[in-house]
Amino acid sequence: MPPTEADAEPVPAEQEGAATGPDLVPVARRASFDALMEDREFATVDIAMEEMRAFAQQRGFAVVKSSGNGSRVYVVCDRAGTYRNTHGLEEYERSRQRLSRKCGCPYTLRLTYANGRWHLTTANGHHNHEPSACTFVHPSKRQLNQEQLQFARALVNVGARPTTIVNELERTFDGTVTTRRDIYNIRARAVEETLMGRTPTQALVNRLQAEGVAVAVEMDPLRQLTRVFFSCQ
Ligand SMILES: [Zn+2]
Numbered sequence: 176m177p178p179t180e181a182d183a184e185p186v187p188a189e190q191e192g193a194a195t196g197p198d199l200v201p202v203a204r205r206a207s208f209d210a211l212m213e214d215r216e217f218a219t220v221d222i223a224m225e226e227m228r229a230f231a232q233q234r235g236f237a238v239v240k241s242s243g244n245g246s247r248v249y250v251v252c253d254r255a256g257t258y259r260n261t262h263g264l265e266e267y268e269r270s271r272q273r274l275s276r277k278c279g280c281p282y283t284l285r286l287t288y289a290n291g292r293w294h295l296t297t298a299n300g301h302h303n304h305e306p307s308a309c310t311f312v313h314p315s316k317r318q319l320n321q322e323q324l325q326f327a328r329a330l331v332n333v334g335a336r337p338t339t340i341v342n343e344l345e346r347t348f349d350g351t352v353t354t355r356r357d358i359y360n361i362r363a364r365a366v367e368e369t370l371m372g373r374t375p376t377q378a379l380v381n382r383l384q385a386e387g388v389a390v391a392v393e394m395d396p397l398r399q400l401t402r403v404f405f406s407c408q
Pocket of ligand 1 (some may be wrong): 253255
């Protein structure tokens with residue numbers, strides 16, 4: 176007896192390349208999302224991180240440094256791992272979105288140091304989730320909250336480099352996306368506030384005096400500082 180329509184093999188819902196619903200990511204986009212990062216070489220880990228971040232952002236995900244030692248660094252999707260309360264905050268204090276972000280994504284890039292260069296390879300080029308909206312398109316995602324801003328300001332005040340601050344923000348507040356440009360802006364605001372209309376040298380003199388350092392200054396006829404002498408016991 177010939178098979179009737181009802182007996183026909185059911186079409187699998189998740190057939191490769193088939194559009195099964197409005198949320199489905201187009202195949203071309205998906206391929207780009209899962210793309211391997213080409214084998215590359217970099218002088219420093221920081222330079223490599225910039226490149227990896229740009230690569231990820233263009234494809235709708237974000238990368239963070241995971242682990243490593245002196246000669247090997249692993250960089251993973253920011254949705255790798257499972258949720259872990261590392262800040263001593265109650266569950267309700269943390270954003271719902273952040274709680275749900277981690278999904279054990281296996282995407283992993285590897286930097287290996289050899290012959291004075293960092294060699295980048297893709298250890299696992301696949302994500303277990305869909306790409307998110309491009310973070311460049313939504314600068315609101317880069318907006319730091321008050322806690323993060325204070326954290327960044329504290330690092331700015333001790334003279335940490337912008338790249339270090341970006342990394343520390345990422346590490347401490349998982350999933351935080353900032354750029355060095357954001358940090359330069361924070362630093363510029365901090366400097367403006369510290370100077371309060373004074374020149375940097377005047378601000379330095381005031382600071383030294385406030386800390387009990389003996390300071391003598393020389394001024395020109397227009398009351399502009401021309402020389403500063405100070406001595407520390
Ligand atoms: Zn992922």
